[in-house]
Amino acid sequence: MVQSSPNLHGRAQLVMDLRGKGIANRRVLEALEKVPREDFVDAPFAVEAYTDRAIPIACGQTISQPYIVAYMSDALDVGPRMRVLEIGTGSGYQAAVLAHLAGWVYSVERHRPLLDAARKRLEKLKLHNVVTRHGDGFLGWKEQAPFDRILLTAAVEEIPKALIEQLKPGGLLIAPVARPDPQNLAAESIYQYLTKIIRSEQGFIEESLIKVLFVPMVAGLPQETRHGKERLP
Ligand code: SAH
Numbered sequence: 529m530v531q532s533s534p535n536l537h538g539r540a541q542l543v544m545d546l547r548g549k550g551i552a553n554r555r556v557l558e559a560l561e562k563v564p565r566e567d568f569v570d571a572p573f574a575v576e577a578y579t580d581r582a583i584p585i586a587c588g589q590t591i592s593q594p595y596i597v598a599y600m601s602d603a604l605d606v607g608p609r610m611r612v613l614e615i616g617t618g619s620g621y622q623a624a625v626l627a628h629l630a631g632w633v634y635s636v637e638r639h640r641p642l643l644d645a646a647r648k649r650l651e652k653l654k655l656h657n658v659v660t661r662h663g664d665g666f667l668g669w670k671e672q673a674p675f676d677r678i679l680l681t682a683a684v685e686e687i688p689k690a691l692i693e694q695l696k697p698g699g700l701l702i703a704p705v706a707r708p709d710p711q712n713l714a715a716e717s718i719y720q721y722l723t724k725i726i727r728s729e730q731g732f733i734e735e736s737l738i739k740v741l742f743v744p745m746v747a748g749l750p751q752e753t754r755h756g757k758e759r760l761p
Pocket residue numbers: 589590591592615616617618619620621622623636637638639642663664665666681682743744745746747748
């Protein structure tokens with residue numbers, strides 16, 4: 529089916545916007561140009577789909593800002609045969625972008641309603657190299673490990689050990705890591721840094737990239753209500 533032109537126009541604009549903000553990786557820009565972001569947000573937000581902003585989705589979560597999706601996809605340095613694990617499927621948008629860059633994408637989400645909606649979108653786009661699972665991302669996906677690349681799209685205080693163990697030697701993991709703000713310890717304000725970890729022969733090499741703001745990664749599975757809201761204990 530031929531895509532409607534406003535939608536293609538929006539995507540081309542977004543790619544130009546991202547290029548202007550410093551994203552130069554051609555494969556990543558092409559991947560973003562291929563994914564209709566308006567399909568990944570609720571109808572009232574479709575008009576904002578190609579502005580470079582995070583947008584609320586169900587279950588109190590958000591679809592990340594396109595700049596951050598592009599930045600993370602670039603930093604992850606994904607090759608066409610690689611197996612990538614994503615924690616936090618959310619809308620499925622980041623998984624769809626990764627599907628155009630990787631061999632296989634494995635994505636784990638703890639909210640069942642989000643996962644069901646994401647699966648439908650990925651199926652509609654015929655992105656058959658994305659496999660999803662309802663589960664707790666803190667445990668990774670042992671049966672499919674090891675992975676060339678691992679991407680966390682929810683913030684952690686430290687990188688979960690199970691995930692490090694599921695990374696191939698030579699592999700690379702990217703995660704938003706929350707840290708106390710060194711300039712503002714008294715106010716207990718928290719910074720998140722996108723953190724890159726390379727598993728080398730000699731051990732792990734850690735590098736802080738940019739400051740970010742993600743929803744926290746939450747352990748265990750929620751008790752979902754009919755409306756997809758998390759029930760309070
Ligand atoms: N990558 C998503 C955005 C993620 S928002 C996108 O492209 O739309 C973060 C997601 O992480 C939320 O959907 C949240 O439910 C999920 N999450 C948080 N903790 C998790 C955990 N322990 N396991 C799996 N998913 C988790």
